[in-house]
Amino acid sequence: xxxxPAVAAPVAPASPLLAQLKQTxxxxxxxxxxxxxxxxxxxxxxxPLLGTSDxxxxxxxxxxxxxxxxHWLGTDAFGRDVYSRVLYGARISxxxxxxxxxIALSLGLxxxxxxxxxxxxxxxxxxxxxxxxxxxxxxxxxxxxxxxxASLFTVLIxxxxxxxxxxxxxxxxxxxxxxxxxxxxxxxxxxxxxPLVMWxxxxxxxxxxxxxxxxxxxxxxxxxxxxxxxxxxxxPPETPSWGNAMAEGRVYFMLLPGLVLYPGVLVSLTVLSVNxxxxxxxxxxxxxxxKRV
Amino acid sequence: MTxxxxxxxxxxxxxxxxxxxxxxxxxxxxVGNISFDVHPGETVCIVGESGSxxxxxxxxxxGLLPKGSLTPTAGQILIDGEDLLTATEHRLRQxxxxxxxxxxxxxxxxxxxxxxxxxxxxxxxxxxxxxxAGERRKQVLAMLASVHLPDIERIYASFPHQLxxxxxxxxxxxxxxxxxxxxxxxxxxxxxxxxxTQKQILTLIRELQQDQQTAVVxxxxxFGVVSEIADRIVVMNKGAVVETGSRDTILANPAxxxxxxxVSSVPSLIPRHRALHDAEKVLEVVKLEKVFEEKRMFxxxxxxxxxxxxxxxIRRGEILGVVGESGSxxxxxARCVVKLIEPSGGNVLFKRKxxxxxxxxxxRQMRQRVQFVFQDPYRSLNPRRTVGxxxxxxxxxxxxxxxAALEAVTRALVLVGMxxxxxxxxxxxxxxxxxxxxxxxxxVVMEPDVLVADEAVSALDVSVQAQxxxxxxxxxxxxxxxxxxxxxDLRVAAQICNTIVVMRRGEVVEAGDAMSVLGDPQHEYTRxxxxxxxxxxxxxQNFRPVAESLSLAAxxxxxPIVVA
Numbered sequence: 001x002x003x004x005p006a007v008a009a010p011v012a013p014a015s016p017l018l019a020q021l022k023q024t025x026x027x028x029x030x031x032x033x034x035x036x037x038x039x040x041x042x043x044x045x046x047x048p049l050l051g052t053s054d055x056x057x058x059x060x061x062x063x064x065x066x067x068x069x070x071h072w073l074g075t076d077a078f079g080r081d082v083y084s085r086v087l088y089g090a091r092i093s094x095x096x097x098x099x100x101x102x103i104a105l106s107l108g109l110x111x112x113x114x115x116x117x118x119x120x121x122x123x124x125x126x127x128x129x130x131x132x133x134x135x136x137x138x139x140x141x142x143x144x145x146x147x148x149x150a151s152l153f154t155v156l157i158x159x160x161x162x163x164x165x166x167x168x169x170x171x172x173x174x175x176x177x178x179x180x181x182x183x184x185x186x187x188x189x190x191x192x193x194x195p196l197v198m199w200x201x202x203x204x205x206x207x208x209x210x211x212x213x214x215x216x217x218x219x220x221x222x223x224x225x226x227x228x229x230x231x232x233x234x235x236p237p238e239t240p241s242w243g244n245a246m247a248e249g250r251v252y253f254m255l256l257p258g259l260v261l262y263p264g265v266l267v268s269l270t271v272l273s274v275n276x277x278x279x280x281x282x283x284x285x286x287x288x289x290x291k292r293v
Numbered sequence: 294m295t296x297x298x299x300x301x302x303x304x305x306x307x308x309x310x311x312x313x314x315x316x317x318x319x320x321x322x323x324v325g326n327i328s329f330d331v332h333p334g335e336t337v338c339i340v341g342e343s344g345s346x347x348x349x350x351x352x353x354x355x356g357l358l359p360k361g362s363l364t365p366t367a368g369q370i371l372i373d374g375e376d377l378l379t380a381t382e383h384r385l386r387q388x389x390x391x392x393x394x395x396x397x398x399x400x401x402x403x404x405x406x407x408x409x410x411x412x413x414x415x416x417x418x419x420x421x422x423x424x425x426a427g428e429r430r431k432q433v434l435a436m437l438a439s440v441h442l443p444d445i446e447r448i449y450a451s452f453p454h455q456l457x458x459x460x461x462x463x464x465x466x467x468x469x470x471x472x473x474x475x476x477x478x479x480x481x482x483x484x485x486x487x488x489x490t491q492k493q494i495l496t497l498i499r500e501l502q503q504d505q506q507t508a509v510v511x512x513x514x515x516f517g518v519v520s521e522i523a524d525r526i527v528v529m530n531k532g533a534v535v536e537t538g539s540r541d542t543i544l545a546n547p548a549x550x551x552x553x554x555x556v557s558s559v560p561s562l563i564p565r566h567r568a569l570h571d572a573e574k575v576l577e578v579v580k581l582e583k584v585f586e587e588k589r590m591f592x593x594x595x596x597x598x599x600x601x602x603x604x605x606x607i608r609r610g611e612i613l614g615v616v617g618e619s620g621s622x623x624x625x626x627a628r629c630v631v632k633l634i635e636p637s638g639g640n641v642l643f644k645r646k647x648x649x650x651x652x653x654x655x656x657r658q659m660r661q662r663v664q665f666v667f668q669d670p671y672r673s674l675n676p677r678r679t680v681g682x683x684x685x686x687x688x689x690x691x692x693x694x695x696x697a698a699l700e701a702v703t704r705a706l707v708l709v710g711m712x713x714x715x716x717x718x719x720x721x722x723x724x725x726x727x728x729x730x731x732x733x734x735x736x737v738v739m740e741p742d743v744l745v746a747d748e749a750v751s752a753l754d755v756s757v758q759a760q761x762x763x764x765x766x767x768x769x770x771x772x773x774x775x776x777x778x779x780x781x782d783l784r785v786a787a788q789i790c791n792t793i794v795v796m797r798r799g800e801v802v803e804a805g806d807a808m809s810v811l812g813d814p815q816h817e818y819t820r821x822x823x824x825x826x827x828x829x830x831x832x833x834q835n836f837r838p839v840a841e842s843l844s845l846a847a848x849x850x851x852x853p854i855v856v857a
Contacts, residue, residue, distance in 0.1 A: 015677065016721060182668075182672045182673035183672060183673050183675045183683075185633055185665075185667070186665065186667065186673050186674075186732075186735070187675075187686065188633065189660060189663075189665045190660065190664075190686050190687035190690060190735070190739070191660040191661065191687060191690040191691060192690055193657075193690075200675075200678075201675055204677050
């Protein structure tokens with residue numbers, strides 16, 4: 001009997017997923033996107049240390065002032081420092097983005113796994129999801145906020161719920177296709193219990209699409225928050241957020257365009273970077289390209 | 294063999310063909326310095342294992358290499374003196390179907406599913422001839438008749454999904470040959486077909502070839518087919534031509550060691566093992582039935598009886614082969630035995646205990662005793678887990694400690710001929726044959742009483758297949774496990790099975806000793822199956838015709854072929 005030792009490179013074997021993720025970090029657009037995102041996160045965290053003052057401090061004597069040494073980006077209609085509001089606003093917006101991603105992905109994963117594995121649950125769940133998807137996201141968010149009152153938490157839920165059906169659909173379709181794979185059947189034959197089969201063999205296949213969708217949800221959530229605030233159905237006006245700032249600044253746009261532009265540019269920059277990262281991840285994690293690994 | 298005109302000039306002449314993959318600095322040679330000639334009316338078979346470059350060569354001749362990823366960088370491909378590699382795209386389009394045509398492996402994907410097949414054959418005429426619609430239709434119908442399709446008017450108007458695999462392949466052949474090209478390239482055209490259909494298609498190709506004196510390049514990995522149809526053989530390995538020669542030279546007197554190894558790996562059709570009558574019955578399938586019903590809101594959906602009254606028994610230490618063509622129900626039976634599918638009726642008795650009606654919790658306990666090896670080694674291991682984690686999974690499920698499980702897996706890996714350091718690696722770092730060994734190790738480490746192998750060697754190259762079959766034999770001898778071996782390949786069944794069960798359309802048509810089923814078949818279907826097996830007259834392992842081997846054995850100057 002000929003012994004055939006495995007033919008492998010001498011380096012430690014990389015998990016296929018890690019190798020694919022490493023593939024993502026190529027090309028200057030992706031690197032630039034990551035740098036921007038990291039910078040924004042750092043700015044948000046370190047907002048108190050970056051020369052800001054209390055973003056809620058109203059000073060009626062300093063209303064609608066242009067850029068000056070005291071106020072690096074000017075002041076708004078209430079005399080509040082725009083620079084501080086924008087930096088502290090980053091916290092809220094990024095929190096909304098991240099929070100929405102966490103809620104939408106975890107709930108979507110849970111519901112999607114159940115729908116994909118149990119036939120009886122599938123029909124019911126998918127009809128509910130279809131119903132949710134039929135309602136335009138913004139309207140649904142506004143309705144939910146008006147029902148439960150405006151606060152950071154309710155806005156988070158209101159933005160996350162319309163994102164859930166898409167995640168459920170994606171997870172469910174992955175589960176349906178993975179269910180017929182030989183290695184999943186093999187696990188059943190080895191005596192592995194159903195929950196463990198789902199966790200260990202089926203769910204990892206959802207990881208790649210989930211990551212990609214997560215980045216898009218992040219971008220979408222920040223935009224939605226801005227829109228909600230713009231319409232007056234978002235975060236309460238005392239809390240600084242990019243959406244709020246843009247909403248309040250809209251009235252004075254002809255006088256001081258900066259009030260809308262500074263937070264607007266940051267929203268655009270964040271959404272653009274996250275989308276670039278999402279695209280790169282999607283290309284790298286494409287299963288057809290997995291053969292390269 | 295076909296009548297060849299080898300004194301005339303070759304129709305197709307490949308000289309020094311080199312194809313590289315990638316671009317720029319990262320170019321990698323896929324096929325290097327390939328040269329061979331094909332004369333009118335001659336059949337040249339290109340044989341090789343996966344990765345040898347035979348498909349790349351055939352695609353190069355047609356000019357179908359994917360642009361950007363594969364590029365011919367050197368050599369010439371001459372058809373009647375014209376070099377295809379330097380021809381313009383316009384000229385290539387003129388040449389395709391009129392001078393050079395191709396038949397692909399998968400007839401379903403070669404035909405446009407939303408167009409009627411008559412229109413698809415008509416398209417060839419429309420693009421290359423100035424004939425009117427009426428005249429074209431006449432010619433297409435004539436071609437359909439010459440490929441022996443029944444009811445040609447109805448077939449002309451059919452869609453591909455309404456035809457069987459064999460019928461679709463005939464349509465593809467009709468499309469290829471309607472303009473009477475000088476060269477026909479066949480890329481594994483019968484691999485996806487049943488063995489009886491294969492025989493008909495091979496006969497058809499030969500008939501049309503003799504009619505039109507077409508030069509045929511036939512790519513295959515099946516030496517049985519090669520021995521039946523080849524005039525000359527080109528052996529390829531890892532992108533290079535190993536050896537070229539006439540059919541008799543290569544099969545009887547190969548010069549290269551690789552060729553010798555390849556030819557001798559083909560299993561013989563003569564069964565080698567006797568049945569074991571004394572051992573106790575380990576698994577007994579009694580009147581097993583499986584019906585698939587389409588669920589519809591109103592009324593009954595379509596009913597497919599996949600298995601009907603299937604009965605057989607396996608004894609300890611025995612290998613029982615379930616042989617049949619696709620659609621015979623053999624895979625369904627295998628899956629019912631391990632309860633991946635719930636049987637609709639009948640009993641699956643494992644040591645007197647009926648698995649068929651067993652509730653899930655108790656079935657789980659029984660899982661240790663019956664294990665499974667799947668067909669596709671590339672999909673039966675979780676690509677995201679290390680080999681070690683995958684192999685200890687079963688043992689851990691039943692309470693073994695991690696250390697004990699790792700030890701058992703180490704022993705199992707040695708048993709299947711792999712080294713223990715495989716445990717830290719991921720499946721994608723192994724070849725197909727190695728992965729199949731790992732899957733066998735995963736099954737064997739559970740110390741089952743019955744091992745079900747569902748076409749476990751069908752996806753492997755012939756040399757690797759021989760190794761894996763030897764491995765199964767060794768495991769059977771060492772552990773006394775009983776093996777239920779599902780296969781469509783009679784040669785494989787002949788090599789390792791003690792008893793054989795022949796299935797057709799969900800029913801058992803014949804069962805018994807391998808010796809009697811293959812040597813003296815009673816049922817006409819079994820006879821048809823054996824008759825259709827290509828290369829029956831050649832004893833590959835001894836490089837001579839079977840008739841010669843038998844007479845030598847009778848004269849006592851060679852050992853008898855049968856092994857106890």
